[in-house]
Amino acid sequence: MLFVQKKSGFSVCCIGAGYVGGITGAVIAEKCRDVDVYVVDINGDRIAQWNSDTLPIYEAGLDAIVKRTRDRNLFFTTSFKHAVGSSVIVFLCVNTPIKKYGADRGRVYDLAYTEKAVIEIMKHTDSDKIIVEKSTVPCKTAEKIRALVEKTKKHKALNIEILSNPEFLAQGSAVGDLLDPDRVLIGSFPTDRGSSALGKLSALYRNWIPQEKIIASSIWTAELAKLAANALLAQRISSINALGELCEKVGADVLQLSGVVGKDRRIGEKYLSCGIGFGGSCLEKDVCCLVYLCDYHGLPDAAEYWRQVLSMNRHQKERFTRKITEKMFSSVSGKRIAVLGAAFKKGTSDTRDSPAAAVMLGLLEEHATLAVYDPVVSREEILDALGAKKGQAVSVCDSVEDACRGSSAVVVCTEWDVFRKIDFERVYSVMEKPAYVFDGRNILDRKKLAAIGFDVYSVGRL
Numbered sequence: 001m002l003f004v005q006k007k008s009g010f011s012v013c014c015i016g017a018g019y020v021g022g023i024t025g026a027v028i029a030e031k032c033r034d035v036d037v038y039v040v041d042i043n044g045d046r047i048a049q050w051n052s053d054t055l056p057i058y059e060a061g062l063d064a065i066v067k068r069t070r071d072r073n074l075f076f077t078t079s080f081k082h083a084v085g086s087s088v089i090v091f092l093c094v095n096t097p098i099k100k101y102g103a104d105r106g107r108v109y110d111l112a113y114t115e116k117a118v119i120e121i122m123k124h125t126d127s128d129k130i131i132v133e134k135s136t137v138p139c140k141t142a143e144k145i146r147a148l149v150e151k152t153k154k155h156k157a158l159n160i161e162i163l164s165n166p167e168f169l170a171q172g173s174a175v176g177d178l179l180d181p182d183r184v185l186i187g188s189f190p191t192d193r194g195s196s197a198l199g200k201l202s203a204l205y206r207n208w209i210p211q212e213k214i215i216a217s218s219i220w221t222a223e224l225a226k227l228a229a230n231a232l233l234a235q236r237i238s239s240i241n242a243l244g245e246l247c248e249k250v251g252a253d254v255l256q257l258s259g260v261v262g263k264d265r266r267i268g269e270k271y272l273s274c275g276i277g278f279g280g281s282c283l284e285k286d287v288c289c290l291v292y293l294c295d296y297h298g299l300p301d302a303a304e305y306w307r308q309v310l311s312m313n314r315h316q317k318e319r320f321t322r323k324i325t326e327k328m329f330s331s332v333s334g335k336r337i338a339v340l341g342a343a344f345k346k347g348t349s350d351t352r353d354s355p356a357a358a359v360m361l362g363l364l365e366e367h368a369t370l371a372v373y374d375p376v377v378s379r380e381e382i383l384d385a386l387g388a389k390k391g392q393a394v395s396v397c398d399s400v401e402d403a404c405r406g407s408s409a410v411v412v413c414t415e416w417d418v419f420r421k422i423d424f425e426r427v428y429s430v431m432e433k434p435a436y437v438f439d440g441r442n443i444l445d446r447k448k449l450a451a452i453g454f455d456v457y458s459v460g461r462l
């Protein structure tokens with residue numbers, strides 16, 4: 001080990017056993033055998049799942065790591081006492097959702113979970129610690145945490161340092177992203193103690209990440225960097241979707257377009273897929289927060305710029321649903337529609353803010369009945385994502401063929417690789433006629449489908 005040995009009682013802990021806390025804890029345990037890693041959550045069911053054979057989240061490679069490390073040096077628990085008490089570094093990985101009540105609802109993060117977590121940490125803190133913000137938080141949250149820590153610490157002499165170490169992992173490639181990140185950013189307060197804490201966290205990361213990838217910054221830059229990265233990703237997706245809409249009008253093909261512009265090294269090829277918009281728990285809320293920050297600091301033009309990224313995204317989801325209705329004789333009422341994919345993107349079981357759910361809700365509004373299949377998302381999660389509106393109109397199927405049997409249309413909402421390999425001749429034979437395919441992710445071979453007999457529609461292409 002580069003820094004404290006387990007012999008001397010070195011432990012770290014992650015508060016929050018979600019996507020970030022659970023996977024971060026698992027990767028640290030895998031790469032730092034001599035460090036005990038605790039992952040703590042207030043949700044006992046979630047902890048029970050992490051301790052079972054069926055983990056609460058799906059990510060490639062995660063099962064194997066958890067199997068190797070669990071109860072060796074990785075421990076999932078609801079007990080703060082031992083986990084926090086024995087840890088030198090405490091990663092705050094709790095959820096920071098958009099606030100859904102009171103003033104500024106729908107515009108700012110709800111920091112209630114963060115505050116409760118810090119208070120709980122301090123109740124169990126009798127020795128010096130480093131508290132690391134991994135959750136995405138608005139700028140200046142470290143200042144608030146520092147003030148809260150000072151007011152709640154048991155002894156004046158305790159030294160509790162705050163760092164910002166935003167998590168850049170992407171769901172769908174989370175384990176790979178943590179094992180081999182593009183960069184690790186650590187922001188600290190400009191004091192000797194801040195630098196010392198930064199050195200200790202860097203040393204932990206250096207167990208598997210080369211020094212040149214570990215970037216030090218001011219704490220405010222680190223907090224803003226996460227918002228900035230997500231805003232730029234969201235803006236790219238909205239930009240290509242806006243171009244895709246124009247393609248449909250002028251007869252251009254967005255796949256060819258993005259292929260060509262992406263070859264320009266100044267632009268690059270990633271995040272140029274035209275589809276049904278971005279989703280997930282982060283992009284929308286982080287752009288919302290950026291809009292709020294700009295408004296708050298008196299920058300209405302900057303706020304409006306980022307607001308447009310969000311409205312383009314909403315427009316794209318609605319536009320796709322409208323297209324389905326229009327092309328199917330202007331009515332989907334009473335028609336069974338097979339929806340392929342519920343996850344917000346491939347590689348994850350997460351349905352939070354999934355564009356698939358938005359499309360499904362739009363179709364339910366038009367009185368369609370839905371037969372949904374996702375290779376990874378559970379029946380309960382699919383129904384949860386649709387909330388109260390689902391009624392009797394939604395059935396969750398065990399295979400593509402089950403979903404398509406008796407359906408008038410196939411709607412691809414998630415770009416799972418298995419959907420590229422569907423036997424569409426067979427699917428066509430079990431569907432109502434006319435049979436439609438709406439490819440919301442541009443992953444299917446349109447010529448082949450048309451030759452079988454389908455009416456085929458994609459996004460950003462005629």
Ligand SMILES: NC(=O)c1ccc[n+]([C@@H]2O[C@H](COP(=O)([O-])OP(=O)(O)OC[C@H]3O[C@@H](n4cnc5c(N)ncnc54)[C@H](O)[C@@H]3O)[C@@H](O)[C@H]2O)c1
Pocket residue numbers: 015016017018019020021040041042043046093094095096113114116117120134135136137167168169170171281282
């Ligand atoms: N999911 C992502 O892809 C991703 C990527 C980068 C950053 N982030 C950010 O990381 C943070 C966590 O995201 P997530 O997706 O892991 O959230 P999540 O909802 O999957 O998990 C959060 C967990 O924290 C737990 N929790 C809440 N309050 C707690 C408390 N006081 N003590 C202990 N546990 C508590 C919840 O029960 C939940 O299990 C958010 O700020 C998010 O924006 C998420």
